[in-house]
Amino acid sequence: QSALTQPASVSGSPGQSITISCTGTSSDVGSYNLVSWYQQHPGKAPKLMIYEVSKRPSGVSNRFSGSKSGNTASLTISGLQAEDEADYYCCSYAGSSTFEVFGTGTKVTVL
């Protein structure tokens, strides 16, 4: 099972919106509405930001939103803030044999 494909880096200025893509296949992203997104600051554990494609856990800012079209999921960060600078990973359920697959990760830089 190959990792989901994400851009290596995305950048934006404070206040702007950015979108991170996560491309999988019809066996994972395309088959299940079970895509999640994680934020990871250097030296820290990942933090759940989005689950089931577009749902936000309690306490996560509504500046973070998720969507999916076909085999590609997306995470949008609106009103970019300095604290959003981190690595972001998508993850998708891929069926009972492969189970879970993570993305390649995207480094978000706030200019």
Place this chain on the structure above:
Amino acid sequence: QVTLRESGPALVKPTQTLTLTCTFSGFSLSTSGMCVSWIRQPPGKALEWLALIDWDDDKYYSTSLKTRLTISKDTSKNQVVLTMTNMDPVDTATYYCARTSPDTAMAFDYWGQGTLVTVSS
């Protein structure tokens, strides 16, 4: 308050077997829908899902590592154990345990702080 904490050796030699323990609190792994996974991250690289055990003692493994991994749980101790055989330097990584709950479907909603395992002779 949900917490998870990984413990195990910081250094293992090539060919040895690694045993990691995840000790958790704030939930029960006997509750329907609860699961604990192990996930690793080599230095500077992406996350990789390794294994999952659920409330019903069903176990799932990474296809590429299946022959080397064993996951088990001790519900009375609130612990999940992962063993990985035949360790190699490429297995050097931070190993995390993380919870999946019915509230967040297959997402990992709580993570431990991770434990760095270095494989070197």
